[in-house]
Amino acid sequence: MDDTQTLAKRLCAGDRRALARAITLVESSRPDHRTQALALLDALRGHGHEALRIGLSGTPGVGKSTFIEAFGCMLTGQGLRVAVLAVDPSSARTGGSILGDKTRMERLSRDPRAFIRPSPSQTHLGGVARRTREAIDLCEAAGFDVILIETVGVGQSETMVAEMSDLFLLLLAPAGGDELQGVKRGIMEIADLILVNKADGELKAAATRTCADYAGALRLMRKRPEDPPGFPKALTVSAMEEAGLATAWEAMTELADWRRDHGHFTARRAAQARHWFEAEVRHGLLARLDGSEARAALARLGEAVAAGEMSPAKAAQDLLAHLPSR
Amino acid sequence: MDDTQTLAKRLCAGDRRALARAITLVESSRPDHRTQALALLDALRGHGHEALRIGLSGTPGVGKSTFIEAFGCMLTGQGLRVAVLAVDPSSARTGGSILGDKTRMERLSRDPRAFIRPSPSQTHLGGVARRTREAIDLCEAAGFDVILIETVGVGQSETMVAEMSDLFLLLLAPAGGDELQGVKRGIMEIADLILVNKADGELKAAATRTCADYAGALRLMRKRPEDPPGFPKALTVSAMEEAGLATAWEAMTELADWRRDHGHFTARRAAQARHWFEAEVRHGLLARLDGSEARAALARLGEAVAAGEMSPAKAAQDLLAHLPSR
Numbered sequence: 001m002d003d004t005q006t007l008a009k010r011l012c013a014g015d016r017r018a019l020a021r022a023i024t025l026v027e028s029s030r031p032d033h034r035t036q037a038l039a040l041l042d043a044l045r046g047h048g049h050e051a052l053r054i055g056l057s058g059t060p061g062v063g064k065s066t067f068i069e070a071f072g073c074m075l076t077g078q079g080l081r082v083a084v085l086a087v088d089p090s091s092a093r094t095g096g097s098i099l100g101d102k103t104r105m106e107r108l109s110r111d112p113r114a115f116i117r118p119s120p121s122q123t124h125l126g127g128v129a130r131r132t133r134e135a136i137d138l139c140e141a142a143g144f145d146v147i148l149i150e151t152v153g154v155g156q157s158e159t160m161v162a163e164m165s166d167l168f169l170l171l172l173a174p175a176g177g178d179e180l181q182g183v184k185r186g187i188m189e190i191a192d193l194i195l196v197n198k199a200d201g202e203l204k205a206a207a208t209r210t211c212a213d214y215a216g217a218l219r220l221m222r223k224r225p226e227d228p229p230g231f232p233k234a235l236t237v238s239a240m241e242e243a244g245l246a247t248a249w250e251a252m253t254e255l256a257d258w259r260r261d262h263g264h265f266t267a268r269r270a271a272q273a274r275h276w277f278e279a280e281v282r283h284g285l286l287a288r289l290d291g292s293e294a295r296a297a298l299a300r301l302g303e304a305v306a307a308g309e310m311s312p313a314k315a316a317q318d319l320l321a322h323l324p325s326r
Numbered sequence: 327m328d329d330t331q332t333l334a335k336r337l338c339a340g341d342r343r344a345l346a347r348a349i350t351l352v353e354s355s356r357p358d359h360r361t362q363a364l365a366l367l368d369a370l371r372g373h374g375h376e377a378l379r380i381g382l383s384g385t386p387g388v389g390k391s392t393f394i395e396a397f398g399c400m401l402t403g404q405g406l407r408v409a410v411l412a413v414d415p416s417s418a419r420t421g422g423s424i425l426g427d428k429t430r431m432e433r434l435s436r437d438p439r440a441f442i443r444p445s446p447s448q449t450h451l452g453g454v455a456r457r458t459r460e461a462i463d464l465c466e467a468a469g470f471d472v473i474l475i476e477t478v479g480v481g482q483s484e485t486m487v488a489e490m491s492d493l494f495l496l497l498l499a500p501a502g503g504d505e506l507q508g509v510k511r512g513i514m515e516i517a518d519l520i521l522v523n524k525a526d527g528e529l530k531a532a533a534t535r536t537c538a539d540y541a542g543a544l545r546l547m548r549k550r551p552e553d554p555p556g557f558p559k560a561l562t563v564s565a566m567e568e569a570g571l572a573t574a575w576e577a578m579t580e581l582a583d584w585r586r587d588h589g590h591f592t593a594r595r596a597a598q599a600r601h602w603f604e605a606e607v608r609h610g611l612l613a614r615l616d617g618s619e620a621r622a623a624l625a626r627l628g629e630a631v632a633a634g635e636m637s638p639a640k641a642a643q644d645l646l647a648h649l650p651s652r
């Protein structure tokens with residue numbers, strides 16, 4: 001417990017090694033680590049620092065790493081401290097990406113004002129979500145000003161990242177003709193800002209056209225109460241040439257400020273906290289099936305059901321009646 | 327309890343009103359009805375009758391009702407007893423289809439050897455699944471030879487219906503050119519038989535071509551151990567002209583017989599029973615959050631979390647520690 005207090009203090013003082021250790025703690029599935037992690041998160045509650053949490057999604061090939069590298073370095077150049085967290089849905093199966101995120105963002109990873117953490121490897125996306133959400137809290141307590149939460153464009157992980165962000169960016173590549181790259185309507189609906197990357201060289205014209213197409217599509221969508229006039233909007237950027245990044249950042253701060261002034265910022269965080277609380281409850285309840293006793297009962301009754309000796313409903317009733325309520 | 331025994335006896339004797347009452351019982355969400363339903367399902371266990379459970383999916387407009395009407399009447403004409411159950415994913419929201427299934431299948435609904443039951447209206451698809459699965463058991467105990475479980479082509483409901491069927495049919499309409507109608511790979515993978523309907527009049531040539539396209543696509547897919555040579559296969563039918571139905575039925579019985587002879591039929595039912603048992607367990611566990619005490623705690627702690635007074639994880643831990651283990 002004393003150890004937790006020390007760790008909390010060092011973390012709040014901006015100690016990077018303390019932050020890394022704390023994230024390892026929340027990522028651990030060991031019950032004793034879990035207890036420590038909960039105590040730590042509780043000790044950090046009310047630390048008073050508020051970061052801007054920016055969710056960022058884009059399919060492989062749109063230049064996500066290049067963008068984060070360029071954008072992150074621009075922010076640290078302005079004196080801001082930037083943390084980058086990744087949610088890799090594939091890590092739920094493969095146990096983490098083979099190429100570490102740091103090798104993809106060499107300049108940013110050597111920046112003393114930046115902190116990059118790859119996706120935790122977990123057996124399921126729900127686990128990844130929980131760990132990432134808690135890592136965000138830790139980074140915020142550690143005094144980071146901007147927290148970028150990156151994910152690849154797979155439906156479920158995008159919604160999840162949007163649920164833990166103050167703003168959600170969609171990074172796209174220039175498209176041929178007027179094809180809208182098959183971006184799902186649901187994803188368009190959660191995007192606050194669409195950035196069409198690669199607005200450079202011979203793709204520049206295509207990027208401008210794609211951006212106009214998306215701007216048109218966004219105008220056709222339902223107006224959301226949490227948006228100021230002109231939002232959500234579409235902009236072009238070139239991560240390679242580091243162009244348009246300042247304009248994009250201006251749009252983000254304009255949106256965040258407006259939402260703060262109009263109460264939407266706090267309301268969104270409150271709704272998110274409630275959402276994650278309910279997810280935690282469901283997760284914790286279902287975790288009761290992971291104990292050795294429950295597993296044995298599941299196997300035994302599963303056999304009986306498969307053999308036709310019991311109905312699924314009756315067997316489930318029996319199992320639940322004897323489940324330990326830890 | 328005595329009443330349950332009587333109901334079970336009447337149902338096994340093929341009493342249609344007893345069957346209808348029994349299905350209403352398993353569809354009810356009242357706790358006392360649930361207790362009776364479980365007792366009834368238990369009393370019916372080992373009734374000895376085995377029906378062929380056929381899942382059937384198709385998007386609106388492919389002629390599903392016309393097919394079921396024609397196919398069902400052909401089977402009853404052969405002396406077989408046919409039950410039709412519907413899984414309507416939209417009923418989870420709207421509370422059932424407005425046009426009853428019986429009006430869509432007028433001839434079959436008046437057939438004394440047929441029994442048609444519309445989709446139960448439930449608040450979620452999981453509830454619909456549970457009720458339908460139990461209704462299948464009831465129809466089987468009531469001596470039906472063929473149970474058709476119909477659903478519209480929406481990903482999740484199709485997988486669900488396949489999980490409660492011995493065979494899974496996909497009904498399609500003729501497509502223009504060589505376009506494969508955007509049938510998802512996952513759905514192709516669970517189909518045992520693809521039937522291209524409307525092979526009549528001016529669509530006949532298109533139906534034949536579409537059928538050949540699908541036959542080609544099926545040949546390219548991974549061979550499954552539970553299939554005899556030549557399966558999964560694609561055939562053309564015309565529900566309107568009642569053509570190709572006997573051939574389709576022949577393919578179904580050939581497949582079912584082969585699976586019975588090779589142990590796959592029983593193995594599939596055993597795996598399904600185990601799957602539904604596990605789903606029941608998860609469902610029953612999460613139902614503990616529906617009690618008034620749990621709801622009150624969820625609301626109270628949810629407020630605290632939203633106000634930033636507690637972390638989601640800590641609040642979840644508190645709630646779960648005091649959850650009644652009923």
